[in-house]
Amino acid sequence: MKAKAKHLFSSTFKSEPTQLAFAPGRIEFIGNHTDYNGGLVMGAAVTEGVIVAAARRDDREIHLSCERGSTVRTRLDKLEPMQGDAFWANYPLGVTKILVESGMSMNCGYNLAVVSDLPIGAGMSSSAAIELATAYALAALFGFEADKADFARIGRRAENEFVGMPCGILDQGVSAFGQADHLVCIDCATEEFSTIPMPEGTHFWIFNSNKKHALVDSAYADRFQECQDALGQLQVRYPQAKTLSEVNQQQLEAAKNDMEPTLYRRANHIVGENARVRAVQSALVAGDLSAVGEALSASHESSRVNFENSIPELDFLVKALVEEANVYGARLTGGGFGGAVMAFTNADFGLNHARSVAQAYSEHFGFEATILHTQAGAGATLR
Numbered sequence: 001m002k003a004k005a006k007h008l009f010s011s012t013f014k015s016e017p018t019q020l021a022f023a024p025g026r027i028e029f030i031g032n033h034t035d036y037n038g039g040l041v042m043g044a045a046v047t048e049g050v051i052v053a054a055a056r057r058d059d060r061e062i063h064l065s066c067e068r069g070s071t072v073r074t075r076l077d078k079l080e081p082m083q084g085d086a087f088w089a090n091y092p093l094g095v096t097k098i099l100v101e102s103g104m105s106m107n108c109g110y111n112l113a114v115v116s117d118l119p120i121g122a123g124m125s126s127s128a129a130i131e132l133a134t135a136y137a138l139a140a141l142f143g144f145e146a147d148k149a150d151f152a153r154i155g156r157r158a159e160n161e162f163v164g165m166p167c168g169i170l171d172q173g174v175s176a177f178g179q180a181d182h183l184v185c186i187d188c189a190t191e192e193f194s195t196i197p198m199p200e201g202t203h204f205w206i207f208n209s210n211k212k213h214a215l216v217d218s219a220y221a222d223r224f225q226e227c228q229d230a231l232g233q234l235q236v237r238y239p240q241a242k243t244l245s246e247v248n249q250q251q252l253e254a255a256k257n258d259m260e261p262t263l264y265r266r267a268n269h270i271v272g273e274n275a276r277v278r279a280v281q282s283a284l285v286a287g288d289l290s291a292v293g294e295a296l297s298a299s300h301e302s303s304r305v306n307f308e309n310s311i312p313e314l315d316f317l318v319k320a321l322v323e324e325a326n327v328y329g330a331r332l333t334g335g336g337f338g339g340a341v342m343a344f345t346n347a348d349f350g351l352n353h354a355r356s357v358a359q360a361y362s363e364h365f366g367f368e369a370t371i372l373h374t375q376a377g378a379g380a381t382l383r
């Protein structure tokens with residue numbers, strides 16, 4: 001990948017990069033849509049990700065190149081969101097803008113080339129990976145000091161304020177704090193990041209449904225708004241609750257009859273997810289992998305019924321996977337409305353098992369699911 005990034009840079013810009021940075025994609029292990037609700041979430045960086053190659057320019061222009069799109073040219077003094085084919089450029093440009101707002105001084109523009117080995121549209125956060133890799137590379141190029149948590153927040157702000165996606169800190173936090181063979185835990189209320197070792201002999205298998213809701217971004221924003229509305233209804237009774245994660249299950253049940261049924265179900269998902277993240281943390285400490293798996297599968301069920309961010313393709317994959325003896329649990333991973341399912345398995349789950357699930361899927365739906373067997377890998381770093 002490094003050679004590919006250097007090659008893309010030199011063939012596009014006819015010069016050599018002076019800085020390279022890597023940032024991984026991520027799996028959402030458990031804690032669905034809890035991040036922007038002040039809750040708990042666990043993820044893992046994967047070994048696949050993004051490498052950016054960059055160098056300073058002599059003028060105040062910014063030139064961006066990626067493998068599949070056309071080169072985007074803009075100016076440091078005109079950082080505005082792009083539309084259409086150039087949309088991908090909003091991730092590096094948004095990060096540039098937030099870095100400058102955070103105090104990074106830039107006396108010139110830069111050239112930057114992006115390569116990736118993350119599957120496209122699988123919900124493994126290639127956008128957060130571009131943000132983090134860009135942030136690391138630009139900070140090194142322009143002499144800006146920040147720690148991992150700062151970089152994660154900068155990436156999230158780029159997404160919220162420049163791209164316009166109201167996401168939480170999961171994707172950027174995991175991409176920054178990833179560690180080989182470890183899960184990353186985030187308390188989104190305090191923005192505390194920690195890691196827990198992956199139990200030995202456990203594996204991640206990703207099944208990309210290759211199906212995406214046409215309005216996935218607006219569906220995400222709708223859920224964000226519904227969570228705000230649910231909180232508003234709960235605050236009538238619990239004015240001290242600043243987020244849905246400060247309401248417990250008992251309080252939620254007591255307020256149920258005063259809530260719109262849809263909003264109750266959305267809140268039920270968030271409150272339940274926080275409890276399931278805690279259950280997974282304790283089960284990991286106790287080495288009870290079947291309890292971990294049960295919580296993962298229960299999370300999916302709550303997505304299907306309460307949050308309604310699953311689709312039949314993801315439900316089919318989860319159902320087929322949990323019937324396999326070597327699968328502890330399976331669930332949709334990420335925002336939902338398409339994307340991928342993650343299976344948490346023992347070492348006996350192999351490609352033959354994965355293929356038979358994918359075979360049943362393609363027979364049922366008439367198109368393929370893509371299989372990725374991956375591992376928990378390292379976080380963002382200069383290369």
Ligand code: GLA
Binds near residue numbers: 031034036167
């Ligand atoms: C997307 C967002 C994250 C998070 C998940 C759902 O990946 O980018 O911030 O909200 O969806 O948990």
